[in-house]
Amino acid sequence: MSHKTRVSRRRLLKQGALLVSTGFVLNSRNGFSQTTLAPADSTKVLGPLPSELGTRTPFESIKREVGRFDPDGYSLTPLEKLSGIITPSDLHFERHHAGIPSVDPEWYELLIHGLVDRPLKFSLADLKRFPSESRICFIECAGNGYQSSLDRSDIPEEVTPGQLDGMLSTSEWTGVRLATLLREAGASTRATWFLAEGQDAAVMSRSIPMTKAWDDALVVYAQNAEALRPEQGYPVRLLLPGWEGNSSVKWLRRIEVSDAPFMTREETAKYSDAKSAGKVELFTFTMGPKSLITSPSYPAVLPGKGWWEISGIAWSGNGKIEKVEISVNGGKSWQSANLHEPVLSKCTTRFTFPWYWDGKATIFMSRTTDDQGFHQPSVTEARKGRGPRTYYHNNVIRPWQIDNDGRITFGLKTLV
Amino acid sequence: MNSSVIHLFIRAAVKIVFLSTVATTICLAENPNLPERFSIGREPSSNEIALWDIDIMPDGKQLPSGQGTIVEGEQIYLQKCLACHGPNGRDGVNDQLVGRFGPDNDFANDKSLNKTIGNYWPYATTLYDYINRAMPMTNPGTLTADEVYSLVAYLLYLNGIVDKSTTLDAKSLPLIKMPAYSMFYWSEEVKDLVGTKNR
Numbered sequence: 001m002s003h004k005t006r007v008s009r010r011r012l013l014k015q016g017a018l019l020v021s022t023g024f025v026l027n028s029r030n031g032f033s034q035t036t037l038a039p040a041d042s043t044k045v046l047g048p049l050p051s052e053l054g055t056r057t058p059f060e061s062i063k064r065e066v067g068r069f070d071p072d073g074y075s076l077t078p079l080e081k082l083s084g085i086i087t088p089s090d091l092h093f094e095r096h097h098a099g100i101p102s103v104d105p106e107w108y109e110l111l112i113h114g115l116v117d118r119p120l121k122f123s124l125a126d127l128k129r130f131p132s133e134s135r136i137c138f139i140e141c142a143g144n145g146y147q148s149s150l151d152r153s154d155i156p157e158e159v160t161p162g163q164l165d166g167m168l169s170t171s172e173w174t175g176v177r178l179a180t181l182l183r184e185a186g187a188s189t190r191a192t193w194f195l196a197e198g199q200d201a202a203v204m205s206r207s208i209p210m211t212k213a214w215d216d217a218l219v220v221y222a223q224n225a226e227a228l229r230p231e232q233g234y235p236v237r238l239l240l241p242g243w244e245g246n247s248s249v250k251w252l253r254r255i256e257v258s259d260a261p262f263m264t265r266e267e268t269a270k271y272s273d274a275k276s277a278g279k280v281e282l283f284t285f286t287m288g289p290k291s292l293i294t295s296p297s298y299p300a301v302l303p304g305k306g307w308w309e310i311s312g313i314a315w316s317g318n319g320k321i322e323k324v325e326i327s328v329n330g331g332k333s334w335q336s337a338n339l340h341e342p343v344l345s346k347c348t349t350r351f352t353f354p355w356y357w358d359g360k361a362t363i364f365m366s367r368t369t370d371d372q373g374f375h376q377p378s379v380t381e382a383r384k385g386r387g388p389r390t391y392y393h394n395n396v397i398r399p400w401q402i403d404n405d406g407r408i409t410f411g412l413k414t415l416v
Numbered sequence: 417m418n419s420s421v422i423h424l425f426i427r428a429a430v431k432i433v434f435l436s437t438v439a440t441t442i443c444l445a446e447n448p449n450l451p452e453r454f455s456i457g458r459e460p461s462s463n464e465i466a467l468w469d470i471d472i473m474p475d476g477k478q479l480p481s482g483q484g485t486i487v488e489g490e491q492i493y494l495q496k497c498l499a500c501h502g503p504n505g506r507d508g509v510n511d512q513l514v515g516r517f518g519p520d521n522d523f524a525n526d527k528s529l530n531k532t533i534g535n536y537w538p539y540a541t542t543l544y545d546y547i548n549r550a551m552p553m554t555n556p557g558t559l560t561a562d563e564v565y566s567l568v569a570y571l572l573y574l575n576g577i578v579d580k581s582t583t584l585d586a587k588s589l590p591l592i593k594m595p596a597y598s599m600f601y602w603s604e605e606v607k608d609l610v611g612t613k614n615r
Contacts, residue, residue, distance in 0.1 A: 113460075120458065130456060151527075184453055202550050202556070211609045258473075263539050268538050389523060
């Protein structure tokens with residue numbers, strides 16, 4: 001803060017709007033100063049001029065929540081602060097194990113080989129020459145929501161929606177169908193699996209069924225209209241709509257077409273699901289239907305009875321969201337929420353519900369059903385075929401608890 | 417069959433082949449105006465492919481030449497692995513590597529259980545694949561084939577899966593049966609996607 005600004009602020013306290021305006025003008029015609037001090041009358045003040053890159057207003061504070069375990073780490077999308085369905089690109093969640101690689105787009109190549117007529121390498125410019133496609137869809141980590149455990153002692157109460165389910169983001173992705181690239185290489189019709197491998201220092205690899213390649217798998221190079229962010233896989237990543245995030249391999253360097261799964265470390269020792277004693281399930285790709293009320297939520301305190309809009313997001317890897325239902329009486333009765341357009345397949349959908357809160361303690365929650373007939377499980381249903389340590393694919397109903405003083409906390413403990 | 421029936425047969429067969437080819441071309445291209453191939457991309461040399469083709473499948477066919485012993489593995493482990501994974505593969509700051517398999521292990525409910533190579537990895541070849549590509553975490557992709565074989569042998573020994581005299585190489589590694597192998601089964605979802613598979 002410059003001396004001029006500090007002097008201007010002292011004058012404001014003594015004198016009035018015009019002098020403050022002067023201070024503001026002197027310091028900020030070429031850009032916003034890092035201050036949340038607004039002039040008393042903005043119609044009297046010339047403001048900053050146009051700039052090459054926009055910035056958020058200093059009046060809003062929004063950021064990911066970061067966890068670093070060098071070289072491992074994650075960052076969470078602040079879901080409670082967002083409207084609509086799109087995640088701003090710089091708020092997209094992260095999960096990687098060897099840091100973000102720096103890849104020069106001039107030298108980047110994607111190799112496709114294995115059971116193909118001709119192995120091929122594509123540059124980034126090559127990939128952009130193929131017929132392209134755009135799709136708005138979510139990416140969710142399989143481990144998202146692990147805190148909604150079925151073990152009471154593991155369930156937190158003071159947790160925001162972002163802290164609970166923040167490894168979920170939605171973007172418009174643009175790229176070329178993997179099927180188009182496989183045809184270019186002449187992939188064999190007897191191939192049943194392919195390996196996708198990334199070029200970060202973890203060189204992470206996953207086996208994917210070829211049916212997904214022929215279905216809707218994309219090789220993407222754009223995220224929300226611009227080039228992919230480095231954290232999301234610049235310059236090219238695999239995008240498997242509706243499937244667990246780990247399988248949408250970032251910093252994609254290689255596709256190997258085969259007739260058997262490769263049994264990588266990620267799909268065996270990590271992203272497998274222990275269902276009961278001595279039984280572990282392999283290859284659970286699809287993210288199930290889930291809904292989450294993002295507002296009101298912890299740590300909000302409703303000041304009193306009256307109309308408060310319940311707002312949240314719902315998504316399913318199976319297809320479109322068919323309905324979202326809200327209960328404001330602990331599950332005794334349910335009513336339909338409004339779904340905001342567009343309602344897209346394997347994409348987040350915004351829902352809202354006008355709620356007259358009577359000022360009394362209660363539990364409010366949402367549950368969703370997708371257009372393939374699958375629904376978000378209740379606690380009782382969620383217990384079937386999993387235990388508190390099954391860990392992945394946690395999509396049980398997420399209740400919020402409000403007390404007589406309007407204080408809101410995560411309420412799953414009350415149902416488990 | 418007389419010759420006129422055979423003739424009809426052949427004509428029908430040719431029609432079917434022709435129509436299915438046309439149908440396939442149209443379906444695959446999704447748009448009758450687009451070609452099956454766009455002639456975009458370049459053909460890499462086999463050396464280029466070999467540089468990146470580092471994965472090891474359960475059949476072990478791509479395992480390189482080389483070999484490893486437990487004695488050598490222990491030396492490499494002390495230098496390059498202990499700092500993260502702890503002495504004897506336990507009590508480190510990163511993933512626990514050593515733990516005995518129990519047929520009644522309940523990873524869905526038992527909070528005291530950590531997943532280790534011994535109790536949760538279905539394939540020994542995956543151990544080669546993973547160590548080779550990603551370890552040590554601070555210096556990945558720097559181990560020689562002999563070093564990887566030795567580390568795999570040492571970790572399997574610590575987990576009670578091989579004895580101390582074992583030498584591992586491309587032939588013997590794929591033959592190792594991991595105790596946790598019996599726990600794993602394919603989901604209904606993937607069986608629908610790829611068809612039923614004999615494991």
